[in-house]
Amino acid sequence: MGKTIELWKRNPVECIKELIGNPAFKDDIKYAPEQHFTSPDCNNHIFNEMWTGEWWWDIQKELPHNATITPVILASDKTQLSTFSGDKQAWPVYLSIGNIRKSVRCAPSARATVLVGYLPVTKLECFSDSRRALEGYRLFHTCMHSLLEPLIAAGKQGVRMVCTNGQVRRIYLIVAAYITDHPEQCLMACCKENHCPKCTVKPDQCGELLNSLLRDPQETCETIARESHGQKPEKFEAQGMRLIDPFWQELPHCNIFACIAPDLLHQLHKGVFKDHTVKWATECFAGGAAEIDRHFKAMTHHPNLRHFKKSISTISQWTGTEYKNMEKVFLGVLTGGACSPAVLRAVRAVLDFIYYAHFETHTTDSIIQLEATLDAFHENKHVFADEGVRDDFNIPKVHSEVHYGTSIRSLGTADGFNMEGSERLHIDYAKQGYRASNKKAYVKQMTVWLTCQETIHQFRSYLAWAEPMSTSVDVPDDEDDEDLDDDNEEEIEETSNTYSVAKEPGLGQVSIKTLTETFGCTNFLCNLEDFLCKSTHNKKLPKVAEHMYEQTRFAVYKRMKVDLPAARQVSCINGRQDTVRAMPAIPATIHRKVVPSHFDTVLAYEFLPDVVGSDKVDPLEGQSIFCIPETYGRFASKHPLAYVEWFTPLQTICPDTGMFKISPSTRRHRHRTAIIPITQIARSCHLIPHWGHVMDRTWASADILDKCSSFYVNPYLHHDDFLLLQYLQSQSKS
Structure with missing residues (x-):
């Protein structure tokens, strides 16, 4: 049996040429690494954009003098195209560059992230059940190697490109970050899903706070090669490797394991918090899920907070927004004495870690606080074992928190690599094109539709750049104009x-x-x-x-x-x-x-x-x-x-x-x-009521501020509140 599959791809070098020469990004692009500090003594390093991280400085030392680096950022994720019936899927691969400011890079309307290919989605019925999974992994690496092959020469020799400021530079294209969820992280790292795709920690030690060595690309390729020749090296089984020819082995200056970026959506919001912490804390709570639902229903209102008026146990389909709204009040829901203090400390550590991980600018001090919250969780996690909720904590997503501090120091803050951006891009680069097709040979029709849309956008952008439209305001007469200015001055002064x-x-x-x-x-x-x-x-x-x-x-x-x-x-x-x-x-x-x-x-x-x-x-x-x-x-x-x-x-x-x-x-x-x-x-x-061991059944969200006698000030409502009530408080104490 045989099966013909299609890989749709574009030349990534040509896409990067267009990005780095786009005049729309002139004020939001950098060509060299920088170092920022909070004080003249240079002890407290600032990390935010990719050019403030350590990775760029390290690679710069390996290249010729005055070489310009373009950090290539890749992202891939399968997405469902059909809604109510059918199993139509697409597997887009996106590309952006770390030279562009992250606020622009992550904005879909800026078009600083482009589609470079569609990987084939196939069930591979031509293979037996025992071989089908492995051949699927090999297919992924074969397609990615074909897609990224132009980057090999561009990373070794550099490519002359016209930049946004009109200068011509020899630019070295180097893969620096890869954004994807845990299964695809393991797929590109050539390891099993119960292992960490970044380091060599053993699966039965993922629950411990260990500093394991990062996987080495050269050593991994040599171990896979020895396994393919039948030598049976011990590291192959110990590190959970798969017999795959990696697509990244020829990419210059690329450590694919260090490229794996933090995934805030799937690792923290969905994995560590919703799938694990909420479940464990609920089982440790006196009254269980029913009492927690009562607390959610009676929670005080706020315009920036979703009120779960029908409780949380009735929600079957969760979104990222709902995870975040639940995080804002979950610790407050548990207060009152219905669970042990160790549970509160463990949940607080998880939430603090999530909020620290979301900082758009980190310093050496804030990264230390981030890692301290992880220490606090591991100090208190024993309560879940004591309560009989969990026997061990060997969960790869929980272990992934160990690598956040290192990733932030190396590549910049985690908000620049959030999977939520990729999920949003699916609408523009996959779902809309699919809806415009007749649902037959839809990938080909999607590419044609997207080509037309890009052409229209490029022409509009050119017109906006070549002949900016001028707007005029009709003013009746001079007297009215003076009165209008006076009114505006008074209004501005009043609300300035x-x-x-x-x-x-x-x-x-x-x-x-x-x-x-x-x-x-x-x-x-x-x-x-x-x-x-x-x-x-x-x-x-x-x-x-x-x-x-x-x-x-x-x-x-x-x-x-x-x-x-x-x-x-x-x-x-x-x-x-x-x-x-x-x-x-x-x-x-x-x-x-x-x-x-x-x-x-x-x-x-x-x-x-x-x-x-x-x-x-x-x-x-x-x-x-x-x-x-x-x-x-x-x-x-x-x-x-x-x-x-x-x-x-x-x-x-x-x-x-x-x-x-x-x-x-x-x-x-x-x-x-x-x-x-x-x-x-x-x-x-936002004030959270002190519930007591058992909540008063007469309390309701409409009048609970009048009936309750004591409250907690919620530090998780906004990230501004967390900064004021948690981070700055800890800084003042230290």
């Missing part, structure tokens, strides 16, 4: 540094009575009088405010947005904003269901941010955001105000969870309330 609100309040006229009854502003009138006296530095109220009563009305905003400070560990994007809501419930109508109320909790400065020593933030709950007329006080009219209920300061830290524990602040046995300018609000925060 810390916040932004709608141009017009969402609720135009709201009485004090409504604020008290509907919004929960119980001491609104007293707090407003205190604020006006303090803001005007006068013991007496302004005359217009001396006769306020229940029907006095104010304009109320439904939400505001707080400008978050720049943080290199979290994002390289400026202008990020955080939403804070203060919305009462909207009753149901014939055509609409009831809309529940949303009063978000925030962290606010104790005093105005421009006051010396006001960097301390405390948690509070915002009940309303309103503005008052200028006649009530000049200072009061400058910014909208917020009616808030204070919580106790951030002082007590739970040693097992690392979270701040707070409770409502009281004065004379009543909630301590105040009215503050919204400029004192630093960011939103």
Whole structure:
């Protein structure tokens, strides 16, 4: 029996020529390695882009003087094309280069990652069952060797290319990173799936914190060659090798085992967290999955948090977004005493590792913290064995965490090699082309369709570069133009540094009575009088405010947005904003269901941010955001105000969870309330109730903030929160 298969490929050298000469990347490309440090003493190294890693420096020393390196980044992953029936699949191979900034490289719209081929997807029925798997592995390596063959000469001799700045350089193309999931990592490493594709650790020692040697490419090729000649070397079985002719053995300066990049999606989110940690912690939890579901249903709301109102046990198809939303609250779900402290410490270590691994900029110190969280997990993992949940921890995905620190130091941060990017590219380079075909000989039709789409995109890009379109704004007359500028200046001044609100309040006229009854502003009138006296530095109220009563009305905003400070560990994007809501419930109508109320909790400065020593933030709950007329006080009219209920300061830290524990602040046995300018609000925060050994069955997410007496401040809501409440806290202690 025989079978004819097709490999669709493009010349990777020509694709790289187009990428490195594309003028659209002129401001986002580097041609030489760099070293960045946090201080002049050069002790704390900064790692973010690929050119800040150690790999580029090491390879640069092996090449001729003034040689320019282009690190080639490959990615491959099978994807399902047919949706409800059929088994149509495609196996795209993508290519990008490490010279391009990762924020551009990982953006599908930038087209800095290109499709270089479709590997054949076949069941190989022409082989017997015993040989079929091995022949499939050999087919993969044969196709990849054919696909990447042009890189052999380009890596040894270099290729002259025109770069984005117009200079002609001799560029050496060297495979530096390969992005794929664990089965394909083992496939290209020529090893069995119960082994680590990067190092020589034994399968029965994967659960231990061992520093094993990386696999050596030359030694691996020699061992496979000896096995093929019948010499039976011990390392062949000990390292779980397969009898395959590796596609990478001729690629110059390529250590394929060091090229294997961290896979945040499959290794951490899906593997370590969802498939293992959640399962183990649930079995150790008093009340089991049913009690955990109750905690998820009663969890407090936040605009950036998915509320699992139907619990988590009913979800059959999980996505990466759902994994991440579950991670944000899972440690808080376990608090309250229903599981042992060691379980909390182990789960906390897993979550901390995931959040550290997501840093967009690492330093030597943060990598040390990353590796410390791994140590903490291995110190506490014994609790799962003690509870009878797990006998051993010899899981390759759990072991893969050992290599994260080394990979970050070598290739840059892990967010530049996330499999989520490849999953997203499947839509543009596989699924849309398949849908445009007639589903017969679809790979050929997909390539034709993609060629047309690329041609159109290239022509549009050329037109945009050659003749940039100019936009004009019609201005009625000079007087209106001056008025418009004045209004813009006032608007910018009002919302410039810390916040932004709608141009017009969402609720135009709201009485004090409504604020008290509907919004929960119980001491609104007293707090407003205190604020006006303090803001005007006068013991007496302004005359217009001396006769306020229940029907006095104010304009109320439904939400505001707080400008978050720049943080290199979290994002390289400026202008990020955080939403804070203060919305009462909207009753149901014939055509609409009831809309529940949303009063978000925030962290606010104790005093105005421009006051010396006001960097301390405390948690509070915002009940309303309103503005008052200028006649009530000049200072009061400058910014909208917020009616808030204070919580106790951030002082007590739970040693097992690392979270701040707070409770409502009281004065004379009543909630301590105040009215503050919204400029004192630093960011939103998320409070997790202290559940106790058994959750009160009357608690629900709509009113749990009022019924519960103590809370934890969630450090996992945003990566900004983790940076502020975990990483910076640990740095200040050290």
